[in-house]
Amino acid sequence: MTDKHASMDDQVAAATEPLQYDRMLVVLHWVLAIGLIYQLGLGLWMEDLPKEPPGYRAQWFNLHKSIGLCLGFLILWRLGWRVTHSVPAPVNPLDSWQQKLATWAHRLIYLSMLLVPITGFLGSSFSSYPVKFFGWVLPKWFEPDPDLKSFFAEAHELSALVFMCLLLLHFAAVFWHMFVKRDGLLKRMTWGRASTD
Numbered sequence: 001m002t003d004k005h006a007s008m009d010d011q012v013a014a015a016t017e018p019l020q021y022d023r024m025l026v027v028l029h030w031v032l033a034i035g036l037i038y039q040l041g042l043g044l045w046m047e048d049l050p051k052e053p054p055g056y057r058a059q060w061f062n063l064h065k066s067i068g069l070c071l072g073f074l075i076l077w078r079l080g081w082r083v084t085h086s087v088p089a090p091v092n093p094l095d096s097w098q099q100k101l102a103t104w105a106h107r108l109i110y111l112s113m114l115l116v117p118i119t120g121f122l123g124s125s126f127s128s129y130p131v132k133f134f135g136w137v138l139p140k141w142f143e144p145d146p147d148l149k150s151f152f153a154e155a156h157e158l159s160a161l162v163f164m165c166l167l168l169l170h171f172a173a174v175f176w177h178m179f180v181k182r183d184g185l186l187k188r189m190t191w192g193r194a195s196t197d
């Protein structure tokens with residue numbers, strides 16, 4: 001941005017846009033990164049748990065549902081914050097394929113971050129088991145329906161799979177910026193000060 005050949009548009013953007021994501025978005029990014037990676041691992045791991053002794057498998061399912069609901073609220077909060085606050089200008093040139101890919105990948109990550117907990121909640125709501133939030137039984141919104149339960153369970157699995165693929169792309173992009181381009185991208189998502197070059 002400080003390059004003397006930078007266009008007028010770039011200079012205006014540099015003067016008006018922040019250099020980093022604001023602190024709330026940084027905190028939510030990292031809290032959700034840890035929570036979501038744990039939750040993905042828990043979801044995959046608990047699928048193969050035995051049904052005996054009674055309650056063993058259910059206790060892990062209930063933990064997954066409770067954590068999932070917390071993450072769902074944090075995701076809504078993050079999305080609300082994101083659309084009402086300014087974010088730094090893109091690091092890549094605006095009309096480059098890298099920037100288009102980054103914009104769409106971020107949009108799809110946000111979409112799948114919404115779809116995964118919503119389908120999980122709906123799948124559980126149509127099952128005959130109550131949804132418990134850390135032991136507290138939530139009101140039943142829907143009558144049990146095995147067809148809708150399996151539809152949303154499939155949708156939950158599929159959206160979690162798409163989410164995991166997008167995360168692999170996200171990690172590859174971040175590592176490319178860190179180790180190949182070395183453009184200080186990671187600092188934009190931390191509390192330290194990002195430089196302008």
Ligand code: HEM
Nearest residue numbers: 032033036037082087106109110167170174185186188189
């Ligand atoms: C579950 C894990 C993660 C999710 C869901 C996630 C999601 C996202 C999303 C949606 C954005 C776009 C932010 C926005 O424009 O509002 C973003 C940005 C970013 N993420 Fe992640 N992320 C995850 C893990 C990570 C990890 C492990 C790293 C580092 C190794 C990382 C580094 C970054 C950086 C540096 C940015 C800023 C990109 C930029 O300036 O354009 N993320 N992340």
Ligand code: HEM
Nearest residue numbers: 039040043044065068069071117120121123124153157160
């Ligand atoms: C917020 C993020 C969430 C993530 C990342 C996540 C991830 C996963 C994953 C990876 C699986 C294994 C899928 C499979 O192999 O079939 C799974 C299963 C499951 N999840 Fe989630 N989940 C989330 C939220 C929720 C919520 C909010 C609920 C319910 C309130 C829920 C309920 C379930 C249930 C019951 C299963 C077992 C399979 C099924 O019957 O659908 N999940 N989850």
